[in-house]
Amino acid sequence: MKLTFDQNLFTQIGLDSGSLTMLGGVTHRFLEPGQYRGVVYRNGENLADFYVNVDKNSPVAQANIDLAAFEPTQAAAATSTTGSTCNCQRESAKAGTKFEVNPKGYAVFHVSAGAGGYAVRVSKAAEDPKQQNPFDSRELKGDDIFSAVILRPGTYSATNTLGGKEKGKIIVGYPKIGKTAYRPPSPVKVACSERGFEPGKLELQPGQAILFHAAVPTRITLELTKADDGPADRAAHVRSGWKKAALPDKKKKKA
Amino acid sequence: MGYTDNCDLYAAVHEDGINLVAQHVMRQRPSWFNFATQYVSDHLDLACSPVAHTIDVTDYKNPLFKVVSPVPILGADSPPVGLNFCVQLVKAEVDFYPGNIFTLPAVLNPPLPQQHLAMHVQICGGMDCPSEFLNGFLPTPTSPGEATNVQPTQEVVPPTRRLLCFCLDAYLVAHVGVQIVSGKPSLVGIVDSVDVVGIKPKGLSDNVNCYLKTTFELLLKEKLIFPISTMLFDIPLLSLATITAQLTPNPPIPNNPSIDDNQLKIFITLTVAP
Amino acid sequence: MSHITIAASAKAFQQLFNEVENNFSFSKSDTANFGPFSASYSVSVHLSGGNLQLNNDNTIELQNVDIVFGTLDFKLCLDLPGFCIPSFCLVPDPWNGCLVGFPGFCIGGPICADLNLSGLTSQITDLKASLAPKYYIDPARLPGWTDLDAELNGHSNQWQIYIDPVLVNVAPIDVPATIDNILVNAITNAIDNLFPSWLPGWAVDIIMAFLGPIANLITDLLGITTSIAEWLSNLLGNLFGLLSLLETAIADYFASKYPLYQFEDPFPILPASGGLIPVKIPIRNLAATIDSQEMIVQANVGA
Structure with missing residues (x-):
């Protein structure tokens, strides 16, 4: 493959x-x-x-x-x-x-x-x-929209480098294998104003999009501040090499 | 009632089958049943009876006769003289209890007792009568005092033109036992009594009967002994490491081997290792 | 009355039968493409146990004989040309549409998983047979040979008694439910082995999350509507035709490959000795019958 x-x-x-x-x-x-x-x-x-x-x-x-x-x-x-x-x-x-x-x-x-x-x-x-x-x-402004997707789990700092007083905080969760194939939730809207970001804190799933609406001159940077590498006991996906998958020894049916 | 009600393996041979087997043995091993001097063996037309044999016997250069020494003329030693002869077992038939193939002579106390077999054999034999040889015979001179040092003079066997043949009917009563031979349980015939019909006086008859009884005893013990597995055509069970076979004891089988119903029967019990 | 009668009790017959059963072996390998996937197997089979019953209608019946797949190497290749993780919206438009989709990623070519299924079993649920004596003439025997020539050259004729089946039914292969986990692990390992070394763990986890539960992926891709165990049993037994092959092989084996009992004809009763040829007895009219108690073999001595 x-x-x-x-x-x-x-x-x-x-x-x-x-x-x-x-x-x-x-x-x-x-x-x-x-x-x-x-x-x-x-x-x-x-x-x-x-x-x-x-x-x-x-x-x-x-x-x-x-x-x-x-x-x-x-x-x-x-x-x-x-x-x-x-x-x-x-x-x-x-x-x-x-x-x-x-x-x-x-x-x-x-x-x-x-x-x-x-x-x-x-x-x-x-x-x-x-x-x-x-x-x-x-330099985004007016009705401009910056659409962003974060795949890497962790905590991010959002900054409008052209203004805005407060930084935003975005937490991207670690993926989990559920009962069905994972699909990212709907995008989340964030307004960029002179005050900063509204909402100022977001919790997202990996791959979930954020739509930054630029009400003021805006250049958005998203910076990873703390990586999330998953739970400590997560199964390591490492190359296992060739390994024969075998049935466990079957007990004899009859004595 | 099943054959194996009281055992695991059963084998039986009917007397008709045994008699065919006897013929096959005689035809394929003629030298066990035909005895003659070299001269007679070399001149088959002199034999008292033609030697029945299979083509394989001659193809594989097996002898028809067991070659034996001439019959010595007692007292003749200048030179020693021997006579050609032959003895042939020309017919053999077996009758398992109850007797129904032939009638036993009175001396063998018919009818055939239970668990016994009877055998009828016809033996033919003949010896040379060298009258013409004597007409021209000159003894070899010997020197007095040299008797201990001279080489023995070679035996003279007069050439034979015909043998004076005769046939005897002999009957024997026997039973069958089991002996371990080469580690294998084997069936062996044990001769109980023998009678050669028509020989008198009694002393001669007793001698002949004794000779024949001894002969048959030895023949049965030395040559005509068959592993029990042969009766079962080497059924593979008997060679399995996990199986132990033994003759079924009494009880439940009172006679094993058993001779009854014109058959020789054996009963075997198997023990299977877990 | 027959000259020769040999009888084997039900117990002795069972032992004879065990020898036949124990010597059965069947090997086969095959590869086939089933559209969304391909599979191959290599199998060797032996028989074990079972219940043998002798019947009064001159038949034997065999039930519940384990067919043990001493070796069963199975390889499953998911042939996935153009299978892609569906894209998701990367740049949504303001009206909840999608301007730019996540380009997705695709999986192409086969992914293969090797499964050692040795130890699986099936069963002969029912085998009914009669005894069939046959006279075997060695084809290598030359026309001019006597029986003794043939024996000495190793090409004797043989009387053989076979178990001649009239019906053989083999049950579906018994695949344990644990095969689900085994297959899932094998496929997961195969996928893991594909990830490039530079790919960080979190990215692998995202991809695995996108793939969803591997069991679901497998069932979707393979079109499995039952359990994986049933699917595999059906694949091997019916789609590959192993059950039919086994039934035929078993019937053929019992009927003509390994006799219950055989001996040379003419049968040697005295061995060659001292330069004398062996004494051999011709056997004629061999018959084998069976009833609920025993097997009976009867024959005559030829003239």
């Missing part, structure tokens, strides 16, 4: 809305119709540009923009470093790719594979900077 999944899912601990990875995404609404130009950054470096046509007549309510698809070696990256053959088949987005969305719809910036570290800046194609109405994932 061959297990195939993206290693980054389990090795990247902590999230940053300004440096998106597979476990985090940003949702933004372009309220004004017009042509927009976007730039994808990876670790601060300009990676590619793209265009978004915000059109009242567009039937598209949601434009999914996979930032990992702008990688020049996207196709290779999708399989070479991760070996992924998951159901996240992506189409390679060439520089200059055009997207379309209705002004009442949403643009979703996410990362489908790889190490991430992406940010995106989108602004209207206008000469007047006041009319450019820029959006930058490194």
Whole structure:
């Protein structure tokens, strides 16, 4: 058997809305119709540009923009470093790719594979900077939403690096094998205001999403402060090597 | 009533079967039943009776006759003279109790007693009568005083053109016992009495009867002895390490082996190791 | 009246039968693909115990004979192309939909578990047979040979008495309920062995939680609607056809492979001695019957 999944899912601990990875995404609404130009950054470096046509007549309510698809070696990256053959088949987005969305719809910036570290800046194609109405994932505001998923059990500290007085606390529980296959509960909403996070403390299950609504300029970082490696007596899943599973000695039926 | 009501293994041989077995033995081991001098053995047409035998006997170069020395002419030593002869057992038949195949001579006190068998054998024999040899016979001269030092003169056996044959009917009464031979319980015949019909005077008859009784006793003990397992065709049970077989004792079996109902019967009890 | 009569009591017959039973062996291996999974087995079987009954209708009946799988190596491979842990919502949209799903992870190729099922048993629930004497002529015997030639060359004719079954019924393989845990552990171990060494324990636990109880996973994947024990018994016994194979092998063995009783014909009553050939007696008209008390073998001496 061959297990195939993206290693980054389990090795990247902590999230940053300004440096998106597979476990985090940003949702933004372009309220004004017009042509927009976007730039994808990876670790601060300009990676590619793209265009978004915000059109009242567009039937598209949601434009999914996979930032990992702008990688020049996207196709290779999708399989070479991760070996992924998951159901996240992506189409390679060439520089200059055009997207379309209705002004009442949403643009979703996410990362489908790889190490991430992406940010995106989108602004209207206008000469007047006041009319450019820029959006930058490194500074969320308005109706922007940062969606985060934490897999690694433990206690996290949530911080709005652009403001907010209080830090939030998130506790992600340790997974348990129940009577049925585990599926994460519904997402939890958190408001980001000047006061900090509401609610300020969350108890989540692994894989349960948090939706940070940015009411004020926001850049969320989630940092592991205390890892939870499970109960001390948890069964160790270690390679057992080859071992023949045998029936216990059966007692003779007859004397 | 079952055969094994009082035992675990039972085997019986009917006298008709035994008589066929006797014929097979005589045909396949003719040298046990035919005796002759070398000359007669080399000239089969001289025998008193043709020697019945299977093709295997000659194919495997088995002898038809047991070669024996000529009958010496008593007193003749210049040279010693011996006569060719042969003795053949040409017929043998067995009658298990109750007797119904042949009638025993009165001297054997018929009828055949319980648990006994009778045997009728026909023995034919003949000896050379070398009258022509004597006509031209010249004794070998001997020197006085040298008797102790001279080499014995080779025996002269006159060439034979025919034997003067005769046949005798002999009857014997016997029973069957069990002896351990080579570690195996075996059936052995024990001769009780013998009578050769038609021999007189009584002294001669007694001698012949004694000779034959001794002969049969020895033959039965030396050669015609059969492991009990043979009667059971070597049934595999008898060779199992977990099984001990023994003749069923009395009681419940009063005679074991038993001769009755024209059969020879044996009864065996098995003990199975846990 | 027959020249020769041999009888064996029920007790003696039981001992004869034990020899036949103890010498039975059956080996078989097979591999088959059943769609969502494939399986293979290698088995060797022997018989043990049972109740033997002699009947007055000239038959014997055998019941409750253990069929012991002295060796039963079983290998189960779950063939899982495209089986994926379903994705879950990674980036939910504000209206409780899902914008970005957890990409999930997939399991491809076979996962195999080796199970040593040695010691499992089944039973001959019923075997009814009569006795069948047969005259065996060694095919290697040359036409020109005498019986003595044949004996000396090791190709004698034989009288053989076989147990000739008219029916054989074998019960389903008795798989204990503990097989559930054994199979679950074997599959769990197989999965554990797949995790890359870099994968932290908590991640393994998350994946295992996603997989859910392995027992459920197994039953779902294998389409098991009964217990695992029943499923395995059915797989081996019916889908692989082991029960039919065993019934045929047992019937064939008793009927023609291992005689209850056999002896050479002609039967040697005096061994070769002093250069003299053995004395052999031809046996004719061999018959074997049985009643509730004993087996009776009768024959005549040939002329």
